[in-house]
Amino acid sequence: MPELPEVETMRRAMAEAEGLQFANVKSLRCRLKPILIQPPVSTFRRRAKGRLVRSVDRAGKRVVFRLEGGYHIVVEPRMTGLLLVADPPNKEHLRLQLDFGRDNGLSAWYWDRRGLGSVRLLNTDEYQAQLGPHRLGPDALKLTREQMRERLHKSRREIKTALLDQRAIAGIGNLYASEILHLARVHPRARCDRVSGIQWKRIHRSTIEVLETAIEYEGSTLADGTYRNALNSPGQYQNRHRVYDRAGRPCPSCNSGRIRRVVQAQRSTFYCSSCQKKAS
DNA sequence: CCCCAGTCCTGCGGGC
DNA sequence: TGCCCGCAGGACTGGG
Numbered sequence: 001m002p003e004l005p006e007v008e009t010m011r012r013a014m015a016e017a018e019g020l021q022f023a024n025v026k027s028l029r030c031r032l033k034p035i036l037i038q039p040p041v042s043t044f045r046r047r048a049k050g051r052l053v054r055s056v057d058r059a060g061k062r063v064v065f066r067l068e069g070g071y072h073i074v075v076e077p078r079m080t081g082l083l084l085v086a087d088p089p090n091k092e093h094l095r096l097q098l099d100f101g102r103d104n105g106l107s108a109w110y111w112d113r114r115g116l117g118s119v120r121l122l123n124t125d126e127y128q129a130q131l132g133p134h135r136l137g138p139d140a141l142k143l144t145r146e147q148m149r150e151r152l153h154k155s156r157r158e159i160k161t162a163l164l165d166q167r168a169i170a171g172i173g174n175l176y177a178s179e180i181l182h183l184a185r186v187h188p189r190a191r192c193d194r195v196s197g198i199q200w201k202r203i204h205r206s207t208i209e210v211l212e213t214a215i216e217y218e219g220s221t222l223a224d225g226t227y228r229n230a231l232n233s234p235g236q237y238q239n240r241h242r243v244y245d246r247a248g249r250p251c252p253s254c255n256s257g258r259i260r261r262v263v264q265a266q267r268s269t270f271y272c273s274s275c276q277k278k279a280s
Numbered sequence: 281c282c283c284c285a286g287t288c289c290t291g292c293g294g295g296c
Numbered sequence: 297t298g299c300c301c302g303c304a305g306g307a308c309t310g311g312g
Contacts, residue, residue: 032289032290033288033289033290035289078288078289079289079290080289080290080291093290112289113289113290113291114288114289114290114291115288115289115290116288116289116290155281155282156281156282157282157283161283223292224291224292226291265283265284266284266285
């Protein structure tokens with residue numbers, strides 16, 4: 001499930017397109033229900049063709065190709081989407097081909113098993129409306145400790161649920177929220193308005209630490225094997241998971257507590273009840 | 281403001 | 297062995 005580290009890994013592979021012209025988009029339709037492509041491929045191609053790729057950025061959990069003329073190609077992988085430059089895990093879930101430049105250019109494929117993701121071409125206004133600051137908060141790797149506290153500390157929500165709110169902070173998903181709170185030794189059910197200053201400091205530091213390390217390891221590939229980097233190789237951060245999907249096993253920090261699984265906002269949360277506290 | 285359940289979609293694995 | 301059902305959780309929506 002691509003979160004910030006996985007999407008950042010995709011972005012780095014796609015950065016090869018910087019300085020090239022967008023050349024073509026092709027639909028590789030499989031028999032499955034098609035993903036959302038907006039506008040339809042022929043219009044997409046006509047509007048984007050020949051435009052220079054000024055930069056390849058990340059907006060939370062989306063890869064954004066910024067084209068000249070104010071256009072943006074926004075790739076949103078959601079649960080099972082991948083951007084590849086090599087052979088895909090299989091052919092039947094290939095959805096789209098994106099070509100940049102000429103002979104020595106870049107061809108990228110969008111692959112998506114469940115098909116919940118999307119690829120969209122947005123103009124400036126559409127981009128602002130759909131991914132502007134009122135829809136997407138500051139990036140989890142860029143905001144300061146004080147910004148993080150300021151954006152969350154008045155809320156009565158539980159901290160784990162609040163970390164998933166992309167309007168508050170962009171990029172953290174279900175897996176890394178558990179990992180961050182375990183490293184920070186903060187209970188996932190702690191109410192934001194009862195989290196102490198020292199705990200905010202630890203949450204902020206842990207956010208940077210977990211996400212940066214996960215990027216170094218090129219993200220997490222879980223047991224279902226879905227996530228791959230652009231060369232179709234698995235990530236390695238799953239080998240460093242502290243709590244995620246490890247219910248019943250001993251806590252890697254205190255070694256005495258067992259990792260528990262609970263459900264918050266219809267999602268699994270993993271934590272250690274002996275080292276993660278609601279207040280301090 | 282916030283919470284919850286439902287929606288999209290496919291493949292896997294548990295249970296019988 | 298085979299089939300069905302529930303679950304995985306990204307983002308979003310509508311109702312309370």
